[in-house]
Amino acid sequence: MTSFAPIPTSQSVVAGMDTHSATHHVAVLDGATGAVLGTREVAATRQGYALALEYATSFGSVTRWGIEGTNSYGAGVTRHLREAGQVVREVIRPNRAERRLRGKSDPLDAITAARAVLADLDRLPIPKDSAGPVESIRVLNLSRDSAVRARAKVLQQIAMILVSAPAVLREKLQCLSEKALLARLIACRPGLDPTRGVETATMISLRALARRHAHLSQEIDEVTSLLGTLVEQTAPALLAAKGVGVVTASQLLITAGDNPHRIRNKAAFAAITGVAPIPASSGKTNRVRLNRGGDRRANKAIHIIALVRLSCDERTKAYIAKKKAEGKTPLEALRCLKRAIANEIYRLLTNPPAVPDITDLRPTRQARGLSLQNVADHFGVWPTRISTIERGTRRDDTLAQAYREWLTAA
Numbered sequence: 001m002t003s004f005a006p007i008p009t010s011q012s013v014v015a016g017m018d019t020h021s022a023t024h025h026v027a028v029l030d031g032a033t034g035a036v037l038g039t040r041e042v043a044a045t046r047q048g049y050a051l052a053l054e055y056a057t058s059f060g061s062v063t064r065w066g067i068e069g070t071n072s073y074g075a076g077v078t079r080h081l082r083e084a085g086q087v088v089r090e091v092i093r094p095n096r097a098e099r100r101l102r103g104k105s106d107p108l109d110a111i112t113a114a115r116a117v118l119a120d121l122d123r124l125p126i127p128k129d130s131a132g133p134v135e136s137i138r139v140l141n142l143s144r145d146s147a148v149r150a151r152a153k154v155l156q157q158i159a160m161i162l163v164s165a166p167a168v169l170r171e172k173l174q175c176l177s178e179k180a181l182l183a184r185l186i187a188c189r190p191g192l193d194p195t196r197g198v199e200t201a202t203m204i205s206l207r208a209l210a211r212r213h214a215h216l217s218q219e220i221d222e223v224t225s226l227l228g229t230l231v232e233q234t235a236p237a238l239l240a241a242k243g244v245g246v247v248t249a250s251q252l253l254i255t256a257g258d259n260p261h262r263i264r265n266k267a268a269f270a271a272i273t274g275v276a277p278i279p280a281s282s283g284k285t286n287r288v289r290l291n292r293g294g295d296r297r298a299n300k301a302i303h304i305i306a307l308v309r310l311s312c313d314e315r316t317k318a319y320i321a322k323k324k325a326e327g328k329t330p331l332e333a334l335r336c337l338k339r340a341i342a343n344e345i346y347r348l349l350t351n352p353p354a355v356p357d358i359t360d361l362r363p364t365r366q367a368r369g370l371s372l373q374n375v376a377d378h379f380g381v382w383p384t385r386i387s388t389i390e391r392g393t394r395r396d397d398t399l400a401q402a403y404r405e406w407l408t409a410a
Contacts, residue, residue: 014117029118034118049081130257155213166202181210
């Protein structure tokens, strides 16, 4: 470890940090000349964070910090420094070719991080704030995703076992629907003696998998309910947008973080979510291609929203028809739609409008002795449409306002 004795001074300095699971390495540079003033290793603990800040400030006034991995190994120290009023920027790890040229060590990486933030503060991304409700959404969403993947794997394993199961058992079970098959397997009583034959052992295994599927389904429902509560409190306008559900809203909030205003504009958000097209022109060919960068989970969420709107929203269908009339292929029109949705989501995250209150609709209807069918007949819609508006699972401000005026005037 390279270190230099700090010299008390009033000069401005910048600091860089290379983060790891157990230790962090901090480097301090002169803010005017870029000269290395010192490096030091600290523990990845609260005491270590305080020591790193004390060490950097011993050289002068720290104007900015450049940290690698602000949302992983550096999340704790990033929170500590921001709470202390420090300016922190995320430094992208150098590519391997550059590392081969200059070598690799923790002090060198910390110095490189400090030089990066010294050279260009404005171009470096602002770290996500991981101390708010979106961080709670992120950790819950993580457990839900793993449960969903595990449940899908259980269904694959059941199907694989049935392929090679004894013929009598296979013929009896393969004709059932997925729901009926799982119910049959959970209810079966094959006993616990696998020595009775292959059929008994197969049924024991299938029953265990079916029970695991039921347990995972219950876990997914519980976590989804918790996510719904958090998302509704954090971003009600986003959740109320057409085609946006709890899961897609959760992922978009995770991508934006607790401080969505760190994303400079809607173009930057489109780039983060992978819906900003990349130029692919050459010669007389003028075109753009799909952007496979950005957060692919956020891109998937926007894709799902686009498909939902295409299936039930007349404005979206008209938009796609217009793009096709302009000469766009179906895929190109869908990409245009995803970009428009990303722009809308950015506005909902950074400047959310007030969501109309609909909690008065159902009590008022029930107080007047009206059924859902009565209301549906009056407005010429299905009763389920009125029910979804009352429960807030579907947003239709125009119909909701007309419904409220009719209830209060009748």
